Amino acid sequence: MPFSELIAQERAVGSLRSALRRGSLHHAYLFGGPEGAGKARAAVLLAQAANCEGGQAGPGGLREDPCGACGPCRKIERGLHPDVVVLAAERTMAKAGRWEPKGGRAPSKDIVVDQVRDLVDHRLAMKRFEGRRRFVVIDPADAMNPQAQNALLKTLEEPPEDTTLVLVASSPDALLPTIRSRCLRVSFRPLPAAAIAARLQEEGIPAEEARVAAALSGGSLGRARAHAGDAARRPLRAVAQAAALRPDDAGAWLAWAADPGADPAQARAKDRDRKAEVKELAPEICELMLVWLRDVLAVQAGADRLAVADLEPATRRAAAALPPGEVVRRRGEVLRTMRALRQNATSQLALERLMIGWFHGRA
Ligand SMILES: [Zn+2]
Known part of the structure; x- marks a missing residue:
């Protein structure tokens, strides 16, 4: 699926695509904007485009849009690509069986310092497995507590080669200034109700229902779908x-x-x-x-x-x-x-x- 699946984010998508076209991705992005605006999806698409093997590569050696069908695209879509690492709240990761809190304590609703250390000291210390570019998606980045953020600073300053970190945050200003200043900010705007309603109608939801769901969505496509x-x-x-x-x-x-x-x-x-x-x-x-x-x-x-x-x-x-x-x-x-x-x-x-x-x- 290409970037066009994201609605009403021309600016954000434009800047990502132009970086892909030039073949020069930044080492750390901060995707900021309201819940449901497509930030997390954009992170997946970016990782796919940078590792895609379908179609023709652009002048910079990368695809501007992922094909969605090649091996790397499919693995990333399903969360199975070894070079795309996702860091989420400890509780979420524990529930998914992907993390166990140290010392037998109950999992936190934050992203804790142990998780960041594990990322930095183990996962990023290894060589890439198969991809062209490694991605670390931290979502929600604003769930990192201050210790966790501090543990990430050095990596943001001197990132490993061919690695891009994407921090996804609905409250980017809650992050430490030292974190923010080391990331390239990409802003996602709340989706206009009309764009949400149009998308829901394309998905087969009757017009009136789509408009009500869009009016209740607060600019989030996900919430709109839940309301339909x-x-x-x-x-x-x-x-x-x-x-x-x-x-x-x-x-x-x-x-x-x-x-x-x-x-x-x-x-x-x-x-x-x-x-x-x-x-x-x-x-x-x-x-x-x-x-x-x-x-x-x-x-x-x-x-x-x-x-x-x-x-x-x-x-x-x-x-x-x-x-x-x-x-x-x-x-x-x-x-x-x-x-x-x-x-x-x-x-x-x-x-x-x-x-x-x-x-x-x-x-
Ligand atoms: Zn592909």
Whole structure:
């Protein structure tokens, strides 16, 4: 698969491809940008392109795009190439059976200094096995604790021959300045919702569902995929239900906060499952509510293209019933609820407070 599989990252991809064309890869890259923007995928494609044996090599001796089909490309894709080393959080590697914490302690959620020492003292001390260029992908690099980062400094300063390190980080500025200054930064931007929706449609997801999933994705294709399909229906139902609630029916909005978006045709979930579901759903419902309230304002301003066409009847009703100032106030309540959820407020309580705020002003 060539670099064109990455969407809306022309700048980042352009700089990597031009380095491949010249045959002069940097020894250390820092791929920064939000979760789901394609950073990790770009690291795999880069390692493939540099080791690809299919097609014609460019003037610098490397392929500008991997073929995806030759031996090295396939091995790298499957994580089986001996010259492509991946370093992840200790817990992730332990789970995959690729690492055992020293001294029998429990695996950490960080990348720890032992892992970096093992990389530097053993794996990088060996000769390359079969590839043209060795790659070390550290993902997420911002999971390296300060000791681990310090243990990597010397390698970043004097890297072994024909080796490229790729540090993948959604918070690159959390890395030590000494690490950052030794890497060439490649920035990945959040994917625009329209580009995500278009990609999901290419993958066979119906247009409306694709747009909702894209609106909820926060610029991440992976998250958008998770929202598509059935997962997209429940936040939609929840917002439609909330839009139909009446200020004088407290019983109904308390029931909504306890099980928002519940499908009336389905049996009620067990209490424990329901709580876990609501916890997961509450932030998504709030995000969709923001998009929906923006639609309400758009209708009031005379627009006729809505971000969430599925909710159009509710949108038109709300646009006719509420003054714009009230819609803006309700958006403020939703934002307040989102902050509370991020600070670990109980989801059901947060949604109850949201409804009180909606109907009766600040609680
Ligand atoms: Zn290939």
